Amino acid sequence: MTKPTVSRNTPAKRSNIDLKLLLTAAALAATLAGWAGFAGEQQAQQADTATRQPVVVSDQTLRYVSESDVSWATPQDVAVAEPPAPITVTRSSR
Amino acid sequence: MQRQTFRAMGSEMMVALETTTAATAVLAAVPHWFAQWEQILSRFRSDSELTRLNQQSGTGVRVSSVLWDVLQVALDAARWSDGLVQPTLLAALEVAGYQDSMEGHAWGQEMRSQSGERVPPALDQWRAIRCNPVDQTVWLPPGLRLDLGGIAKGWAADQTARRLQGYGPVLVDAGGDIALPVARLHGQTWPVGVADPAHPDRLLGCLCLDHGAVASSGRDYRRWQRNGQWQHHIIDPRTAQPAQTDVLSATVVGPSATAAEVAAKMVLILGSRAGLAWLDAHPAFAGLLVLEDDTIRYSERIHTHLWKGNTSATA
Numbered sequence: 001m002t003k004p005t006v007s008r009n010t011p012a013k014r015s016n017i018d019l020k021l022l023l024t025a026a027a028l029a030a031t032l033a034g035w036a037g038f039a040g041e042q043q044a045q046q047a048d049t050a051t052r053q054p055v056v057v058s059d060q061t062l063r064y065v066s067e068s069d070v071s072w073a074t075p076q077d078v079a080v081a082e083p084p085a086p087i088t089v090t091r092s093s094r
Numbered sequence: 095m096q097r098q099t100f101r102a103m104g105s106e107m108m109v110a111l112e113t114t115t116a117a118t119a120v121l122a123a124v125p126h127w128f129a130q131w132e133q134i135l136s137r138f139r140s141d142s143e144l145t146r147l148n149q150q151s152g153t154g155v156r157v158s159s160v161l162w163d164v165l166q167v168a169l170d171a172a173r174w175s176d177g178l179v180q181p182t183l184l185a186a187l188e189v190a191g192y193q194d195s196m197e198g199h200a201w202g203q204e205m206r207s208q209s210g211e212r213v214p215p216a217l218d219q220w221r222a223i224r225c226n227p228v229d230q231t232v233w234l235p236p237g238l239r240l241d242l243g244g245i246a247k248g249w250a251a252d253q254t255a256r257r258l259q260g261y262g263p264v265l266v267d268a269g270g271d272i273a274l275p276v277a278r279l280h281g282q283t284w285p286v287g288v289a290d291p292a293h294p295d296r297l298l299g300c301l302c303l304d305h306g307a308v309a310s311s312g313r314d315y316r317r318w319q320r321n322g323q324w325q326h327h328i329i330d331p332r333t334a335q336p337a338q339t340d341v342l343s344a345t346v347v348g349p350s351a352t353a354a355e356v357a358a359k360m361v362l363i364l365g366s367r368a369g370l371a372w373l374d375a376h377p378a379f380a381g382l383l384v385l386e387d388d389t390i391r392y393s394e395r396i397h398t399h400l401w402k403g404n405t406s407a408t409a
Contacts, residue, residue, distance in 0.1 A: 083300050083401050086287030087095075090301075090345055091294065092312030093105045093247060093269035 096121060102128035103136070103247055105269025109254065112278055113262030120261060124254060128268075131253075134160050135246045137184060137239075138194070144240060148184070152236035154226070162230045165223075168245045171356040172220040177331055178363050179356045180220040184241040186213040186334040191320040192327050213334040243327075247271045248309060248355035255351075266351070271309040273351040285401070291315075291343040291384050298382070298390065300401040301347065309354035311362050312343030312384075330363050337363045344369065346381040347399050357381070366391050 098109045098121040109124050111117050134143045143161050157165070165181070172180035187193075189211065224233040234240070251268035255275045258264040265274045265284055274284045283302035290296040291314035301308060313326035313336070330337040344361040348354035357379050361369030366383050373381045373393035380395035392400075 084283075084285035084302065086285045086297070086300055087110055087265055088108055088267040088272060089270075089287040089289050089297065090267075090272055090308050090310045091270045091289035092291065092310050092315050092343055093244070093271070094315045 098122070098124055100125040100128070103132050103243075103250070103269065104138075105247065106267075107269065108265075108267040109258065110265045110267075111258060111262055112264070115261065117258075117261045120258065124258075127254060127257075128250060131160060131246065131250055134158060135164055135242050137241050137243070144242060147232060147234065148239035151234040151238050154224075154231045154233045156229060156231045159230065162225075162232070164242050164246055164249050165225070165232060165240070167249050167352055168240075168242055169220060169223065169225070171245060171352070175356060175360045177217040177220060178360045179244075180216075180331060181240045181242055181245065182216055182219040182223070182238055183329040183331060183334070184239040186216065186329045186331075187241060187327065189213050189334075190325045190327075190329070190336055191318055192316070192325070215334050216331045219331070244271075244311070244355055244359060245352065248273075248350070248352035251307070251351035268351065271307075271351045271355045273307045274303060274305055275307075275350075277305045288345050288382065292388060298384070301399045302401050303347065303399060306347060306349055307351040307354045308345065308347045309351055309358045310343055310345040311355065311358035313337070313339075313362070314343055328359060328362055339363060339365045340386050341366050341369060341383050342386050343384045344381055345383075346373070346379055347396065348379045353378070 096111045096113065096117055100107050102125065107125075107128060109121060111121060132142075133139065136142045137144055137148070139145060143158060147155050147157060147161070168181040219235075219238065222235045222238070225231070226233075247268040248271045251266045251271045251273040252275075254266045254268075255264050255273035258266070259276050263274075263276050263278045265272060272286060274286075278284060283304055286301045286303060286308055287297040288299050288301060288310070290298045291312050294315075311328065313328055317324055317326040319325065326336045328337050329335065330339075339362055341362045344358045346354045346358040346361060348357055357373070357376075358381065361372060361381060361383065364372060366385055369381075369383060370391055370393050373379050374395075377395070379393075380399060381393045382396050382400075383391045385391060
């Protein structure tokens with residue numbers, strides 16, 4: 001009479017399965033971590049880009065840029081010089 | 095800067111001398127120079143040397159060195175402007191109604207002409223004047239009389255500037271004809287305002303000149319009515335009548351006050367189109383014109399003299 005085969009989890013088999021589970025979990029964790037890192041980097045990049053975007057201002061706003069806002073500018077570049085006071089005036093004789 | 099202001103030749107005069115040395119005495123002498131010149135050159139004074147010359151047309155008359163010099167400058171201007179600016183238009187001026195100096199009187203009123211006859215065109219009339227440089231005698235054709243008004247002011251400005259420039263940089267303003275023959279100290283320019291003929295209290299702009307001269311000619315002030323029609327003092331010798339032109343006033347930068355004065359008058363007579371073309375064709379000159387419709391036209395080179403929003407503009 002044939003002895004029925006009973007399948008059992010042997011210790012060797014069990015350790016094999018545990019290893020696979022561990023590897024799967026690690027892979028999943030790495031993937032999740034990767035996504036999280038990528039998303040974080042994206043967020044950081046978006047924030048960085050936002051600070052570099054030119055700010056659209058009207059001409060009126062530009063008129064009020066002060067010297068302290070433009071540290072590289074000399075005072076002559078910023079201030080609008082007054083016309084010189086004429087010593088005399090030319091006109092048809094009177 | 096030391097200044098002297100006074101009135102002469104029917105106009106406001108001003109001298110500015112940039113010097114640290116005492117120049118009070120020489121500045122005080124300037125009004126006397128102008129008084130002497132006016133006594134020689136005025137057509138409004140019955141006892142002036144010019145009036146005596148005019149009364150002796152048809153006869154050779156020996157003249158003073160001042161009258162000789164100014165007449166030679168006037169004849170040079172006639173030659174140079176092809177007769178457009180010349181000293182022989184007194185009869186036409188009087189027919190138009192300008193017989194009195196109007197000193198102390200308001201312009202713009204009705205003025206009657208004592209001589210109602212129309213004067214014929216006089217473009218070449220100046221060629222008939224004979225001058226002998228050996229003894230400085232002048233012969234005017236019978237009936238011809240001279241007016242040296244505008245030329246005399248330019249000449250006086252140049253002459254005064256020449257006499258004073260040894261004391262330091264000088265500016266002489268003879269009723270709007272301005273001579274500034276030498277550059278100022280420390281690289282500064284001479285700032286000269288340009289009056290708006292439509293609003294005399296306002297400036298159209300500011301010229302920053304290194305040296306040279308500037309003068310204005312206009313029909314905005316010395317004008318009057320005759321038989322209800324507006325007349326002015328700038329006669330076109332081609333018609334012997336007040337110039338019909340779209341230019342209300344012309345301001346010209348040039349090498350001397352006399353040259354700038356003659357060029358400004360010529361540009362006004364020519365009109366804006368031909369006048370600007372003339373200025374652009376002559377490198378020693380530049381100008382800006384105010385037209386009858388209140389628009390302003392600029393010659394090409396005037397932008398090198400106009401103040402542009404900084405203090406370093408140079409001629």
